[in-house]
Amino acid sequence: MQLLYAPRSPFSRKILATIVELDLTAQVSLVQVDPWTDETLRRHNPACKVPTLVLHDSSALFDSPVIARYLDALSGHTLIPSGPxxxxxxxxxxxxxxxxxxxxxxxxxxxxxxxxxxxxxxxxxxxxxxxxxxxxxxxxxxxxxxxxxxxxxxxxxxxxxxxxxxxxxxxxxxxxxxxxxxxxxxxxSMEIAADPTIGTFRTNDRAIPLVEV
Ligand SMILES: N[C@@H](CCC(=O)N[C@@H](CS)C(=O)NCC(=O)O)C(=O)O
The missing domain is CATH 1.20.1050.10 (Glutathione S-transferase Yfyf (Class Pi); Chain A, domain 2)
Known part of the structure; x- marks a missing residue:
């Protein structure tokens, strides 16, 4: 999966911290984009906002609450507890x-x-x-x-x-x-969200679309 993100965006940081907390860094590579100027983002998210998560089949998820729910479901619902x-x-x-x-x-x-x-x-x-x-x-x-x-x-x-x-x-x-x-x-998770280069994320400066196998 690829996370299209912007470093200062609080919504991007929420998702970066979520990925670290859920121990999913090996499954997500990061692509830094400027939502105000990078129109490649719009191909995946018509609103052209970050964060946007591109899945293995090239479909995309947004906004951040949807991405967070998806990642949490992938890892057994540890950040969104079930029940009341x-x-x-x-x-x-x-x-x-x-x-x-x-x-x-x-x-x-x-x-x-x-x-x-x-x-x-x-x-x-x-x-x-x-x-x-x-x-x-x-x-x-x-x-x-x-x-x-x-x-x-x-x-x-x-x-x-x-x-x-x-x-x-x-x-x-x-x-x-x-x-x-x-x-x-x-x-x-918060420190890595503020500076993902100190974490174990892979970065991908060549943009999308990418179908991972
Ligand atoms: N409700 C969205 C908000 C996302 C959002 O507003 N992202 C900002 C960066 S912090 C953005 O991409 N802005 C570009 C724009 O508004 O065109 C979410 O939770 O993902």
Missing amino acids: QTWDTLRREALGDALAEAVIRRFVDQLGPGDDRLERVVARQEAAIFAILDRLEAAPEWMWAPTDLGHLAIACALDYLDGRSPELAWGARRRLLATWFYDFRGRP
Whole structure:
């Protein structure tokens, strides 16, 4: 399989960390793409977004929640537990993804001309960012639960928030979440997701399509 990814993308990082946690690095080779300029990506994913996973038969999977579910099913459902716990895990994955999405939109919208409408959009993204952070801080039991896909999504989103919007100083009033995050990001899966060259991934700079045998 080939994972088309971008190094800074929080959704790509979530999938990279998932692959490492599931011990699937030998089965996935990495292809770095710039979704904004590389039209080869669109042949596999019409929305032209990363991450996109190209399977052995050249079909592709996207978005990141779908890819994560596929990989988890391949390895016996260890990151998305079965039973009632499933929904808590997927809810936290959705919160992490929504946080990343809001940070991206806030950043992109701030690049535009400062009219009223844009200011309202930026304020709306900030409301989402703070509400998600507060929710995660207020009911912290998940922080001590066994690692699942929700933890990876939240940590990748926080990492992105930290790097992209340091002026928000998100950790100052959310000590539990900040303590959890600064510890969690030391996990090998998070470190390799931030820099896949230190892991055991194969890289493939010649692009797709590729049918692996
Ligand atoms: N919901 C998607 C979001 C993916 C996404 O927005 N990826 C960004 C990079 S972080 C991208 O490819 N953007 C290019 C574009 O929007 O055209 C997922 O979870 O995979």
